[in-house]
Amino acid sequence: MTEALKSAQNRLSAVASSLTWGAAGAGHKFPAFDELPKVDGEPQGCIWGFFDKDGKKDEIGTINLLTPAVVQAASREIQSGEHVQLDWPLHNVEFPGFNRKEFSQTKIDLNETLNFKAMDDELYINTQSGSQWDSLKHFAHQATQKYYNGLTHEEATRTDTNGIHNWCERGGIVGRGVLVDWLRWYETHNGEAPSPVTRHEITVEDLEATLKWQGTTTRPGDIMIIRSGYVRWHDNASAAERRAGTQENSIAIGMQGSEKSVRWLYDHHFACVAGDTLAFEAWPPKFDEGWCLHEWLLVQWGTPIGEMWDLEKLSKMCEQNGRYTFFLTSAPLHVKGGIGSPPGAIAVF
Template structure:
């Protein structure tokens, strides 16, 4: 898609029967064909052409955490299993890799079929649960078909901002359900002098990866398996309206859930982002080296690329994400 996309104000969006005000079902449909890309449609040719302007020194950083870093995944998920196969019995000197993973147990993109509307049993654009399960509709391969995810990324380094604003104090625990309000996100953007642009990939650092890297085994098990409390963006209407007003193509963070978890009954950002808007959510990204590079350059925007795994009907994928300065 190359034409400029014009959004109505949140309260002026056409009503969608049975869904809250602000739902984007049908907004990106084209000539009667149901859209399967959601806000990735914002990555128009014009937006992508401008993104390389962020490349000034050639420094590049991968944002994927090691696939096997979570030893104790929760929610019934398996840890990564990596087997190195010796090719000697096949008559060769060499090796193969064999990987068995759950895509949720390290850096990932949540696809549009990962988390549905819990009351309605539906996904983005009204896709029914049974169709999401039994067909390739809205799989992550659709992102690959359009050439992956390329654009301008911005880091909102909330953790560094918080520590600078509260010297001598420990930040809120990464394994608490501490909600980060958008008022603080705005303060971070102001302190960084970072401008949000339509189509940006919004990435927020709150400290989970740093916590996990430093924690002992028992504490890691507590935080990822025994309980499911996660720091993240606040789940409320103010956050929903703020995110809509910025028109990000995708969002990501370094936590297991992006938003604060558990979420309240009246608002869940996973439902708003994945289901109502079709916005991919990145989780468990390693933003530590990215944070240091941004501080070094005093610049928190960069060229961003991601090539998800090309799996037909995929639910989620390692991001294979790169930031280039």
């Protein structure tokens, strides 16, 4: 197939998918950011109650946007059948930050106890120490000490409310993934990219320029994924560099936390966001300015955040295919009240 023919097919597919979205997204009509009903004690832009139904508080947030129609439209991204898993190996983070325990595996020879040849293994993982989803009870608004839809910190410590099991019982996370390959765009236009273990802020202008350069248009309900270079750095760093970058400093590249970023994210109505860096947003956030993206995404809107996803093979596949959209499935661990989980994410082209 010639590159011209492949490009034409991709454009036709994008047009068909965008036409399908008109019907797919009709079930959710969002007010403008400044016209959202005020929620007592919360900043303008909070959507608590928006997804509540039959008097029951919602616990899955913007995953509600992944309707059957949206998933069906996303399935049209499958053209070649190529696929790549986006989970980093569990053992990769040798030196977890924030005093978290490292991954360990114990292999068990069952012949010693059951007298037949077989093996088991037992794993220890801190679900925040590698590729992960943050659930809606992982990170509270630090001033109000509340999680999505008004869950208090005290309630979060003793209930399963807002746990990842809600996503699993709904059928996991399935939709259209969109890679915003900021790293490839930056290096193409500016040369060497900033170190991923500095607090470099990726701006809305950067994201818009990357999408335009890729020829990519987002839709409400998309799963937006940003490649910053953090995993590439980690894969090529020495043990000493990894220790300094992931455990001793806990500073990382990411999306800028600002009013412009918050309004841009709201206006795009993503079902989920993810990235390859430590915390999706530039870390540590500036809590005193009021634009910490964890507080907006997880708390105000109920938008899951994926962190430390391995996007290296995905980036190459997107470049080879000449498109940066794909069908995405994610099967988190089905743990009642789960707070974090490896994503079990697969991109299919």
